[in-house]
Amino acid sequence: MKLIQKSANGLNKSLSDDDRQKATKLSMDMMKRKLQLAEMEESLPRKNGRYLRIILGCVNVSLMNKDDRYNYKDEYEKFKLVVTGIGFLVSFFNLFLFKYRFMDMALMFLLVWYYCTLTIRESILKVNGSKIKGWWRTHHFLSTVASGVLLTWPDARSYHEFRDRKSVV
Numbered sequence: 001m002k003l004i005q006k007s008a009n010g011l012n013k014s015l016s017d018d019d020r021q022k023a024t025k026l027s028m029d030m031m032k033r034k035l036q037l038a039e040m041e042e043s044l045p046r047k048n049g050r051y052l053r054i055i056l057g058c059v060n061v062s063l064m065n066k067d068d069r070y071n072y073k074d075e076y077e078k079f080k081l082v083v084t085g086i087g088f089l090v091s092f093f094n095l096f097l098f099k100y101r102f103m104d105m106a107l108m109f110l111l112v113w114y115y116c117t118l119t120i121r122e123s124i125l126k127v128n129g130s131k132i133k134g135w136w137r138t139h140h141f142l143s144t145v146a147s148g149v150l151l152t153w154p155d156a157r158s159y160h161e162f163r164d165r166k167s168v169v
Contacts, residue, residue, distance in 0.1 A: 051123050061124045069128050076121050083114050101155055104163065111147035115140050 063069045090107045118140045122132050153159050 047127075049123055049127065051119070055120055055123075061127055063128050072128070073125060073130065076125060079121070080118070083110070087111065087114065099163075101159075105151060108147055108151035112144060112151055115144035115147055119144060 063072055087107070087110055090103070090110060094103050094107055119137065122130075122137050122140065126132055126137075153162075
């Protein structure tokens with residue numbers, strides 16, 4: 001289509017008025033076809049990224065319907081809101097009420113699970129055409145790693161010094 005359009009643009013200068021109108025109409029038809037092709041491509045299943053292929057295998061996660069895409073994004077936002085609220089409450093209890101390692105580990109497990117789930121959901125959204133920024137996804141991957149390190153930190157003096165120091169803030 002690009003080749004035809006370039007050829008038509010080159011010929012436009014040497015055409016009569018009647019032919020120029022036909023060329024303009026042809027150009028408009030080509031634009032309409034491009035839009036139709038883009039619309040059709042949007043509804044076709046997309047290939048999963050490497051991360052989703054590793055985590056889920058060869059599962060098709062493309063959502064064909066725009067309503068399904070919107071509902072999935074809405075569920076993603078609700079998930080973030082609910083788990084953030086739960087995480088806030090657990091953090092508050094850990095900071096002021098409970099000083100038990102078990103509660104710290106429960107919070108860290110919640111964070112690892114939350115960020116793992118977010119990265120999977122964001123990858124699915126990305127496959128379905130969402131405009132999630134790369135830095136946002138990178139932040140969630142790094143947060144998963146940081147939470148995993150905190151979860152596996154042994155119950156030693158260094159952990160208790162860290163726990164007491166972060167409580168003072």
